[in-house]
Amino acid sequence: MTGSATYQSVFLRDLRLSTAHSLVTQSGAPGQGLPNETPTRYLQALIDGLCELSLRDPLTGLANRRHFRSVLEREVDRMARSGEAALLLMLDIDHFKKINDTHGHIAGDMVLQSVARTLLGCVRPMDTLARYGGEEFAIVLPSCQATYGRAIAERIREAVESTMIRVSPALALNVSVSIGGAYALQWIRSTTQLWIERADNQLYQAKSAGRNRICIEEQPDSTVSAEEKSMLFGPLSTYYPPADVDRSTVPLADASGRHTGR
Numbered sequence: 557m558t559g560s561a562t563y564q565s566v567f568l569r570d571l572r573l574s575t576a577h578s579l580v581t582q583s584g585a586p587g588q589g590l591p592n593e594t595p596t597r598y599l600q601a602l603i604d605g606l607c608e609l610s611l612r613d614p615l616t617g618l619a620n621r622r623h624f625r626s627v628l629e630r631e632v633d634r635m636a637r638s639g640e641a642a643l644l645l646m647l648d649i650d651h652f653k654k655i656n657d658t659h660g661h662i663a664g665d666m667v668l669q670s671v672a673r674t675l676l677g678c679v680r681p682m683d684t685l686a687r688y689g690g691e692e693f694a695i696v697l698p699s700c701q702a703t704y705g706r707a708i709a710e711r712i713r714e715a716v717e718s719t720m721i722r723v724s725p726a727l728a729l730n731v732s733v734s735i736g737g738a739y740a741l742q743w744i745r746s747t748t749q750l751w752i753e754r755a756d757n758q759l760y761q762a763k764s765a766g767r768n769r770i771c772i773e774e775q776p777d778s779t780v781s782a783e784e785k786s787m788l789f790g791p792l793s794t795y796y797p798p799a800d801v802d803r804s805t806v807p808l809a810d811a812s813g814r815h816t817g818r
């Protein structure tokens with residue numbers, strides 16, 4: 557569900573360039589001021605604008621779930637190569653149904669937009685913030701040391717809790733969020749699905765423990781031996797150094813983390 561927008565059936569025969577033009581110019585996406593010096597430049601800008609739109613959640617303007625999943629895939633890949641820690645936070649607005657039920661769906665939408673703005677103010681340009689579902693948001697924080705994760709999540713929790721949201725001239729609301737977090741493990745090839753499940757599991761615990769709180773998965777002990785590491789990384793290589801090469805100087809893994817023998 558994506559807010560209170562009225563959905564109409566779309567007939568392919570009715571789709572016109574002018575429809576795409578209106579969509580892009582009204583969205584605030586890049587390409588909003590479409591250049592018209594040449595047809596090629598115009599069409600390229602229009603396509604760029606449509607591509608940008610396809611990655612965004614229409615209500616909040618944040619990355620949508622599909623885009624977030626692809627960012628997460630890239631992050632898992634990048635992390636397997638660089639070995640830098642990355643944190644995934646899943647956030648859910650507490651008792652959001654009550655807001656809809658008490659103040660109406662439009663007020664609920666305004667709360668979602670306000671929380672999105674608050675979250676945007678808490679993250680770095682390199683982080684990706686998405687609306688993951690109805691009242692659920694997700695943030696992936698690359699290069700995030702384990703010691704900082706809780707402090708960042710706490711800053712986010714406090715920022716949401718302390719923001720008053722004016723939904724009408726006579727009414728301001730404030731909401732809280734529960735946050736679950738998990739680090740991608742540097743020495744195990746994680747999958748995005750597993751990573752999300754681990755963070756979601758922490759979110760569930762934050763909700764169960766009373767809401768408006770943070771649960772971050774303990775970092776498992778990563779001081780594994782070189783031998784354990786070599787068993788964890790990929791298939792065993794068939795490469796063995798020639799007999800005259802000192803085997804102790806041959807690296808266990810290449811720059812991409814691929815096992816190279818020994």
Ligand SMILES: Nc1nc2c(ncn2[C@@H]2O[C@H](COP(=O)(O)OP(=O)(O)OP(=O)(O)O)[C@@H](O)[C@H]2O)c(=O)[nH]1
Binds near residue numbers: 557649689
């Ligand atoms: N206004 C609005 N409401 C939405 C949207 N998407 C989902 N919702 C509502 O979000 C509510 C989610 O309610 P629940 O899943 O019961 O969760 P909750 O009330 O926040 O309770 P807890 O998560 O357990 O604290 C439902 O009432 C949905 O209708 C949206 O785009 N706009």
